[in-house]
Amino acid sequence: MHDGPVPEGADRGARPRPAATVMLLRPAGSPGARDGADGPMEVLLMRRVRSMGFAPGAYVFPGGRVDGRDADGGVPWTGPGPEEWARTLGTDVPAARALVCAAVRETFEETGVLLASEPERADEGAITLDTSPEDWERDRLGLIDRSxxxxxxxxxxxxxxxxxxxxxxxxxxxxxxxxxxxxxxxFAAELPPGQVPRDVGGEADLSLWTDPAAVAAEWEAGRMPMLPPTVASCAELARCRTLRGVREARRDIVPIEPVVRKVGGQLCVVVPNGVDYPLPKPGATP
Incomplete structure (x- = not known):
């Protein structure tokens, strides 16, 4: 999401484009094992390169816009089907299918982590998939260039x-x-066992695992510039405390649309819970 001031003459009624992002979680200090559900956890954040036209220098979760091909009904799939996801997400079935596929695809493109497995192992707890070899890298790059x-x-x-x-x-x-x-x-997802996010370059110049409870202070101090949804989501994760807490959290998926207004002479994004998120000044790099 874009957090810059509105340029003169900008289209104030621009239609929002659908996108999906994934808060990738793991037990604190773990290289990727699916354990430690009752201990401290970490979330993966990526810093966008400063040359990006959108949110340069901001820390974000992996994710991006929905691609037209994400709605392809031929994607092999386990777990809740598109119909159930449509009820959960509050969309129609094609949109739900596209959002789930975009979430998994974008996470793979930006981190090398793939939320997939062999079908005969879909019910097993310990599933290791190595996406680091060169042939996997060709597939990842092929998704990015749409080949x-x-x-x-x-x-x-x-x-x-x-x-x-x-x-x-x-x-x-x-x-x-x-x-x-x-x-x-x-979306929230736990890091699959055996998989390790890679610094694959492209839109991000840094990836790090961090305690979601530490994010707000870093943001307030100006050391970790973020968009309001990222700060708010980390705060929600922090309240869950553990992976088990995230698994058991009750979530109602309703649209949250902040407003932009001046607060104390500074342009801010104001979310429904009343929290103000200051916007960067025109021309400033966060």
């Missing part, structure tokens, strides 16, 4: 998307005053 589809990559490798590894968390819509708007569904 390969997500359905093709999974089907050719005999893998299924594990929708049960995703948990719907929230939905944020960019304020109406912004020229570039997104309708973003947030």
């Amino acid at each position: 390969r589809s997500f359905t093709e990559v999974l089907s050719r490798r005999g893998l299924v998307l594990r929708s049960e590894w995703l948990r719907a968390w929230s939905r944020w819509i960019t304020p109406r005053a912004e020229p570039r708007r997104y309708d973003t569904w947030f």
